[in-house]
Each structure stands twice: as structure tokens, then as C-alpha cells.
Amino acid sequence: MTAPAPTPQNERQIGRFSLRSFRAKFMLVVGIAVLFDLALAGGIGIWNVQRLSRDATKQVGDGLTTATEEYLQTYIDTTAFRADLLINRVHSELATLASTMQTLIDHPDIQEAVGETVSKSPDFSSPLVYDPKGGWVQNEAGVPSAVSVWGYLLDENMQPVPKAAEELKKSSFLSLVGPSMMSTGAPKLQIYYVGPKDASIMRATPYSEQAQTFDLLYPGHNEGPNFWDFFFPGVYEGWQGWIEDPSSRPVASDIVTTAPYVDAITGELIVSFFHPLWSADRKDLAGMVAVDITLEQLTSLVESLEISETGFGFLAMSDGNVVATNSIGEKTLGLVSTDVSGQGVTGVNRNLTESSQAAIASLDLGATRDTVIEHIFLDHGGEEVPYLLVLKQLNPTNLWDGAGITGETMTLGFVVSEREIYQSLIDATDNISAATTRILNYQVIAFLFSIVVVFLAVYAISGRITKGLSRLADAAKALQNKDYSVRVEIPTRDEVAAVGLAFNRMAEEISYHTENLENLVEERTKKLENANSEIVALNARLKSENLRLGAELDVARRIQEMVLPRRSELDIIPQIEIAAFMEPADEVGGDYYDVLFDGEHIKVGIGDVTGHGLESGVLMLMVQSVARALQEKGDRDPVAFLDVLNRAVYKNIARTRSDKHLTLAFVDYHEGKVTLSGQHEEVLIIRANGETERIDTMDLGFPVGLEEDILPFVATLVLPFGPEDILILHTDGITEAENDRGEMFGLDRLSQSAHENRLKSAKGIAEAVITDVKSHIGGHKVFDDITLVVLKHR
């Protein structure tokens, strides 16, 4: 049978740069490790930068929001305070004038005197002139105040009725204080006085052609019934109501404001503040003093507010009408201007509730007096733009709403684009984002660069590392191609070098073995030959040794055979039939039996020498010789017989330095009696009538050769032995014969076997017992010598 051809798999070439090469795998592993490391480090770096950016943006954003809101709140509070201050200033000036006039009313004589004096002075009073076209009377220009007496206050001579004339006088005081009030304090358009309902003349400073203007703007005003009901219906009655119940005033002030309106004379957006004058008895009205101001100051305050880039302020009435805001505000708030014609005065309306921006239209201006900050979204061409809305209410005032007096609270509002507020933050975030991108780019570049560097380095190093392996592989291939001279040279001192060294040794050995195979075979053959001859010699020696041992055993066997009594000796014994059987376990047994017959006495001995072999055989020969000698000497005393025998044997054992001894018992027969002596196995006697006796011999003696003097232990036992009586002696080889199960044959079986065959001759009994013993042993090992002596009385 031939060896299988190498498979193509084993033969496959592994290229230097093949993916299967060790170098490629090495590079792959290192490359992946570096890749992983860089990716992890880079990823963590970028993640941290981004988190830092996010956290910083949030913190700065929160801070910015807080700062901005605080700033706006302070700003709006201050602005509201300024607006209130502006209005309060006018209010206080008006109140001062009203208070002065009231003092005069309360003191009619002084009022009379002052009126008389002033009306007579050409510096303060000019003649009244009837205007036929208008149907009213008005003083001529050139004095501080213009006073008009409407048609319904003239009599048939076109002269003021007495009550009106009286009012003319009373009101002339205004010419005194009016100019100085106009030139000081808050900028005012005009200060004027209107008489009570039944004499509602109007005096205003500075002088203007007021009646003409009224005719132009408010046709029908000269028809009556009076100034109040035509221009400001409801105000007079409202005030009258206050007399009865001062607490019915919406705001705890007598001053009532009009809603802003376009002034008929100047065309400016103006507001009038009215202050009632009471009759001396405080039961009715005595007219009023009023101030017109333009809202220019207030609106410029609001419109000039600079909040961020496109932030603006606005001022709105409680009904949502925006009184002031700039163009950006108007556009941002989505306001639509509508002209509103009221009775007497013309108003403007740019109402928040009509705003095109839902967030603005739904604003609740009357919510609270506290500053409110809301984040709202305004629609800019479909885009929801976040705005910050701040609202602050001004001080409340009493307002004439065209029908009566109600309370009014104007609201100041700021609107700022959150985008502007957060512009710097957005810029910063953009910068951070750009920086993150930059870092990421650098990371990627560094990463790629690292990979290239690492791969180049690994490539270079791996070449060195795998060089040894490549050389080994080449060398192994060369070796496979039967080039036994190949040797590997590995410059490194690592494990590969160790393998190379081992390879070289192996190659050397292969080379040596291959090249010296014949020599080797020859050498080995020679060695084998030597070994063979040694074995032959040994074998020869062994054979001779065996022969020697065999010879010794032969001698021993001869001795044993020689010692045992002949069959012919036994047959001539007259009274007793004796049959004996002996089978040694080994070549030479340790058992002994003898039958000594001197023509008169029969002495049968049985013994068991410890051990086997030549030594035991010699001991047996000694015992036999001594026993024969004693028998021949005629020593009839069994005790003395055994004692002498023991002494002789003991001494001989001592001389031969043997460590053996033996059990030994004798049966002496003489005239129908047997005398037992010596210690051995039990003696079995089967009487002619079938009764069986077992006689223990332990107390009849002692092992022979063990002690010098056994006399104290030796005794005799005399038993009758008549015709057909049977006496059986045996050695322990019979009773201790084992079968396969380790069961011993035992004395019981021996006794039974002999008993069953008691009618046979001694020989027959012996044969039957031995047959039983043999069948008991079966195929089992025979451990000990088997000896059986059967005596049967003839």
C-alpha cells in the first residue's frame, strides 16, 4: 500500500502578499487595532466638543435671555415712567390754572374787579366784532387771547346776552396768565376756557381765528344749543354726576382726557385735557379750563425708542388703538390705518385688534399693571419669527370717549426680534459648529495620516518579523524537495529563531539519518547480532540452570519415593489392611507417611513438613530414618519414641540451619488396640457398626523440630481397634482442598465419603475418598500435597 498523494490544499502556494499570508494577517490585526483606537479616540473627542458647544450655547442663551428680559423690563418701566411724567406735567399745569380760576369764582367780587380791570385794558382786551358771515362775535386780534361768543349767545342787536357778557369778563383772567403759562412748562398748543352750558363762550390763548376755523371744520357748530353738546357731548353731564358722587370718577382726578385726534386748527395729532370749574356753591358747573397738547412729545418718546436693531415701542389705548409707534412698528405689528370721523373732532385708528398678525390681534392689554413679557411668533412672509413682547400700562386717566367719561389706561409695548437678541449667540453657535467641523476634518486627516503611517510601519516591521517564518517556510519546502543540506538563518532572537534552530537540528538529523541510513542499518544489525548471541548464551545458561534445578527436584522426588513404603511391604501385614495415597502439589511434596512393621508391631506415621522441595525431602528422609532406627531398636514407648525423634530432628535442623519443622503423629497397633501419639490432623475412626469417631491429636504432641524438648506435651491415647474397624489418617491437603468457590473439602466431607465407602476394602475406601476430593477440586488449583492413609482391620 502506498502513501496517499498530498492533496492540492497542502501544496497551495502562499504568496508573499496573499491575504492568507501571515504578514497580511498581522497587518490586518494591527491595522484594525489602530483603526479602532483612532476611531474611538476621535469619536470621543468630537462628541465632547459637540457636548461642550451645546452646553455652552444653552448656558449663554439662558444668560442672554435673562439679561435681555431684565434690560427690557427696566427700559419699559423707565419709559412708562417718562410718559406718565410727561402727562402728569401737563396735568399739574392745568390743575394749577383751574385752581386759580376756581379761587376767582369762589370770590366773585375779586373776579369782578379783575375782570373789570382786564377788560378795560387795551393790552389785554380788544373790541368785539360781529361776523355776519359766521353769525358770531369774536374779539379783534392783537391781544393774548381770542374769545368767541356763538350766535346762540347773542341778542337781537348782535350783542352777547348778559350771562355771556358776564362770562367774557370772568374769563378775561386767562389773558393775564395764559401767555406766561404757554411760554413756560410743558409745550402746549393752547389753553382755553369754556363757559357753562348756558353761556358756553370760548376763550383761548394764544389768539387765533378760532371761530373761522370752527366754521370751516365743524359747520353747524354756531347753531347751538351750546358748545358742550356739540363738541364734547356727555362730558358736562359726567362732571355734574361727579358733584353728587365724587366716587363715581373712574380715576381719582377731575381731569378728563380726549382720545387723540387730529387738531382742526393745526392738523396735528393732539389730545385735550379738560378740568372742570365748579360754581361757588359747588352745586353746578361753572365751565372748564382745558389744554391742548400735541402727542408729538409722547409719540417721539415712543417712536425714538432704540431697542436692538429693529426693535420698537408702541403706545396703545385700552381699546387697542395704537397712538404711537414708528413705521417699523406699524409694519411689524401689521397695523391698518383707518380715519374715524367723530362728532366735532376727527380721530385716527390703527387698532391692534385689527392687526394682520394673529398674535397681536389677540393681545390682552388690560391684563395687569405689572410688566408682562411674552414670547410670540409673528408671520413674516409665511415664516414664523420669534419676537419678545413687553407690555407695561401707564397711569390710568379719565377719558371722554365721545359719549361719556370712562376710565382709560394706555399700554406701552416693546417688540424685539429674538433673532436679533440671540444673533450673537447664533453667531457664536455657528462659529462653534464651524470649529467642530474643522476639528472633525483635522481628525479625519490625522486619522488617515495615522493609518498610512501605521500601515507603513507595520509593513516594514512585519517584513522583519515574518522574514524568519518565510525563510522557515522556504527551507521546509526545500526539505520537502529532498534538499537535506538546507539550513535556516534567522537574525532575530525570538521564538521564530528558536524554531529555526530546532529546524536546523531536525534538518541535520534528517540529513544524517538519510545519508547514513546504510551505515545505521549495518550498525544496528551488528548490535542486534550481539544482542542475539547474548540471548543465546543466556538461554544456554538458563537451560543449564533449569537442568540443575530439575536435577535437584529429581533427587528430591527420588528421596520421597525412596522413603515411602512399598506396596509389597503393606500387603504382608497380617491383621491390618493398609492403603496409602500420596500426590504432591509441586514436584516434591512436604507430606510424609510411613508404615513400619517389625513382624509384630505395626507403626504407622503421618506428617507434614512445612514447605516443599529438596530441603523438605531431606527432612522427611531424616524423620523416616530416625523412626526406622527407633523401631528397629525396639522402642515401644510412643512418648519416648517421639521425644527421641524430635531431639534428633531438632538438632539436625539446627545444624543444617533449616527453618522447617513438621507435624508428626504415630498410630501403633498391637493386639486389637491402637495407640495414638503426636500432634497432627484429627484421626478418623469408623467402627464396624458404622459409628464414626473423630480424635483430636492436639494434646498428644507438638510439632517436631520446633522445640528441643517436647516431652511435656507428648501423650498417648489408646483405643480399641477390632475387626472391620477403619482408621483414616490424612494431611491438610485433603481437608483444605478448595473448589472453584473457595470451599474447602473439610473433615465432614472426608468423614462422610469414608463412611459411605466403609464396606469397601482399605484400598477401595482410599480410592473413593480421593475420587471425591478430586471431584471437589475440579479444575481448581491444588495448593498442597494430598495424603491419605486408610487402615482397616481384617
Next chain:
Amino acid sequence: MDISTNDYRVWTEGSTIHYEGTMRLSGTDAYAPILEGMNAILAAKPDLITLDLTSLQFLNSSGINLLAKFTIEIRKQPDVGVRVLGSKSIPWQSKSLRNLQRLHPALELTIS
């Protein structure tokens, strides 16, 4: 001493020597290692040497010779007491062990 085979085991515990199993060693030479161990105990001259044979099912004649020789050795040392423990249920013991006592009357034989 602790000699153990498939058939028997002989071991010592202090000055007590235990015998167990079936001993059929062929001759005195085969028993030599056991006798050596027994003599080693005797050499230490203990007050009492105990031979525990209660588990020794069988002992061949060479073994009995060994015990007898050892008893004679002990007898030479009057200071050393000896006690032999045997078992009634083992037939050879009740007969053979009495010889040991005869060899050395001071030997204490307990067959239980």
C-alpha cells in the same frame, strides 16, 4: 509495615500486627518480608505485642511455622508480652494457635 496483595494483607498499628485474608505463601523465603516487619516491632521491645488473626481465614504450614518461630523469638525476651487474638469460626486457628501458647506459656491467647 503494610503488605497487601489480592489474597491477604498484613499491617501494623503500633505494636499490634493484623493479618487478614488467605496466606498461602510458598515457603519461608516468601514469608521473609512479613517476618522482617514483625521482628522490627519486637526490636522496639514494646510491653505487649498483639497478633490479631481474627480475620485470617487461612494460613499454610509455612505461615504457621512463621508464627511459631516468632513466638520463640518473643519468648527470648521476657519483658515483652504477647497476645494472640483468634477466631472460633476459623477451624485451623483453634488448633494451631494453642501450640503457640505451649511454646510460650506467657502468651495470652484469646479465641473468641
